[in-house]
Amino acid sequence: MEAVNIIALSMGAAWASGINLYATIFMLGYMGTTGNIVLPDELQLLTDPMVMAAAGFMYCVEFFADKIPGVDSGWDTMHTFIRIPAGAMLAAGAVGDVSPAVELTAALLGGTLAAGSHATKAGSRLLINTSPEPVTNWAASISEDLLVIAGLWTALHHPVLFLIALVVFVVLMIWLLPRLWRLLKAIFQKVGAWLGLTKPTESNPVEPIPTETTPPVKKIEHDPH
Numbered sequence: 648m649e650a651v652n653i654i655a656l657s658m659g660a661a662w663a664s665g666i667n668l669y670a671t672i673f674m675l676g677y678m679g680t681t682g683n684i685v686l687p688d689e690l691q692l693l694t695d696p697m698v699m700a701a702a703g704f705m706y707c708v709e710f711f712a713d714k715i716p717g718v719d720s721g722w723d724t725m726h727t728f729i730r731i732p733a734g735a736m737l738a739a740g741a742v743g744d745v746s747p748a749v750e751l752t753a754a755l756l757g758g759t760l761a762a763g764s765h766a767t768k769a770g771s772r773l774l775i776n777t778s779p780e781p782v783t784n785w786a787a788s789i790s791e792d793l794l795v796i797a798g799l800w801t802a803l804h805h806p807v808l809f810l811i812a813l814v815v816f817v818v819l820m821i822w823l824l825p826r827l828w829r830l831l832k833a834i835f836q837k838v839g840a841w842l843g844l845t846k847p848t849e850s851n852p853v854e855p856i857p858t859e860t861t862p863p864v865k866k867i868e869h870d871p872h
Contacts, residue, residue, distance in 0.1 A: 657741035659802030661757030664734035665764030669706035689740035734761025770827035
């Protein structure tokens with residue numbers, strides 16, 4: 648079962664990083680510090696107080712930024728260049744002292760998985776932001792935080808169950824992402840056409856703004872008699 652534990656930790660860290668990187672690092676570091684899990688030597692750095700303090704601080708910043716409509720999408724866009732490579736690094740470090748080929752394989756799979764979970768989160772948030780009310784953002788953000796904590800705990804204590812759930816998540820992600828992209832593309836085209844930045848398409852026509860016109864003057868013919 649040791650191989651299953653390693654795979655679950657590696658892929659679990661990568662998957663969680665795509666959703667909330669700082670919560671992932673802090674939770675792994677905390678559990679390693681308290682002796683709840685034994686981290687590989689390559690991930691022992693996460694238990695350093697300085698690393699945990701930085702991760703905890705950034706999680707607090709993200710906690711508030713992730714709940715403001717518009718700000719959350721900007722935050723996700725910026726973290727595209729942070730979550731994905733960090734997920735690949737955590738996945739490679741979680742496999743421990745193995746051959747370079749195994750580490751590279753773990754990094755490639757972990758980076759891809761982090762990219763997928765990140766894209767799913769970011770795309771869903773863009774759709775949620777089409778609604779002006781902030782309640783949905785709060786509910787989505789808190790649900791994501793709880794999902795990361797529950798997912799990592801399951802990966803560490805019930806690796807087989809986590810891997811089954813991860814396969815289900817990947818299948819749903821493959822089904823969902825193209826649909827998210829089409830919806831977002833339609834929204835961007837409609838907004839762009841409304842602002843005059845793009846040409847309206849047949850599927851998203853822009854109705855012309857009615858203007859007042861002067862009615863034609865009717866010519867009155869005079870009867871000569």
